[in-house]
Amino acid sequence: MKAWQATPPFGLSALRLIDLPRPTPGPQQMLIKVHAAALNYRDLEMASGTYQGQPQHAFTLLSDGAGEVVEVGAAVTRVKPGERVIGCFWQGWEGGRLGDNAGALPLGGPLDGMLSEYVLLDERGVVPCPAHLSWEEAATLPCAALTAWQALVTEGQIKAGDWVLLQGTGGVSLFALQFALLHGARVIVSSSQDDKLQRLQALGATGLINYRSTPDWHEQVMAITDGHGVDHVLEVGGPRSFVQSLLSLRPSGQINVIGYLGGQQGEINPLLILQRNARVRGIAVGPRQSFESMNRAIEANGLRPLLDSVHDWLDLPAALAHLQSGRHFGKVVLRITAD
Ligand SMILES: NC(=O)c1ccc[n+]([C@@H]2O[C@H](COP(=O)([O-])OP(=O)(O)OC[C@H]3O[C@@H](n4cnc5c(N)ncnc54)[C@H](OP(=O)(O)O)[C@@H]3O)[C@@H](O)[C@H]2O)c1
Structure with missing residues (x-):
């Protein structure tokens, strides 16, 4: 499978579309076929190598993405294959105060993020997609x-x-x-x-x-x-x-x-x-329970995220440049098409 990674010494010219083996879920994990991912200002910093607390290892970019569950581990109870899910920005922060959730980490640096054909996430690290949203719309929700x-x-x-x-x-x-x-x-x-x-x-x-x-x-x-x-x-x-x-x-x-x-x-x-x-x-984004409350309100009110533009994910550098220009009004989204 293909994935976009930021690699040391970092910088927009050091972004790499690499081939990785498709992973297999552990007992509490799921494999997600990612359909769309969305850019945030933070991703620009992560890709440029200027983020406060920049990881020093190579990692797959982007905190925000949505896709379909294609395989689950033996102990998984919260999701089933075929369901549409969105990754949570924080993996390991389900509710309460961030400081009480030792070990919680964000996707898209330091954890591998969503800009990949497939991602592995813990079953507690996703929420269902609001039913009325497209992949591109759903992908914009985790961070901003x-x-x-x-x-x-x-x-x-x-x-x-x-x-x-x-x-x-x-x-x-x-x-x-x-x-x-x-x-x-x-x-x-x-x-x-x-x-x-x-x-x-x-x-x-x-x-x-x-x-x-x-x-x-x-x-x-x-x-x-x-x-x-x-x-x-x-x-x-x-x-x-x-x-x-x-x-x-x-x-x-x-x-x-x-x-x-x-x-x-x-x-x-x-x-x-x-x-x-x-x-x-x-404010440091928020926990999964807050994400679930937000999605209930989004669904109940038929609210749709404002999209600026949708790019092919192979055009990541152009999409990042567009975000950097500040011309956007609404979310800049990448559509992921697997081979
Ligand atoms: N703490 C958190 O949990 C968290 C989560 C998400 C984002 N953030 C932070 O929030 C900020 C915005 O992120 P984003 O993803 O929403 O950004 P974004 O989509 O990239 O938008 C950037 C926009 O901010 C406006 N801007 C630029 N400089 C400004 C200034 N000096 N004063 C006021 N507005 C300014 C511009 O709007 P105009 O073109 O209209 O002028 C620009 O288009 C970033 O600093 C990001 O790191 C923090």
């Missing part, structure tokens, strides 16, 4: 969607009427927009590109801010919310943006620290957190 769900719903307990602030139009932000609207919340989204802001308006965003042309965007957030501030922020910008998020927050509002697209270095005055009684937490 679950991160948004974990922040707003599992941890954030979002309520109708809450204000939500989203930064940029990456995968996490677009899923968060859909989930926030599903809960009757009001959403402010920023983008560097005006054409994307128009598309966000059509999707139901209430407040639109161009963070390039409005560098002090927190002032606009306060104006849009009549001086009250927002209840939830999904923070992907980094330290400077974090300070602006604090200045955009209503008293006792929540900031979910998710990414650092604008850089990692900067100063934060803790007094701002204290004065606003802010609740600040890190």
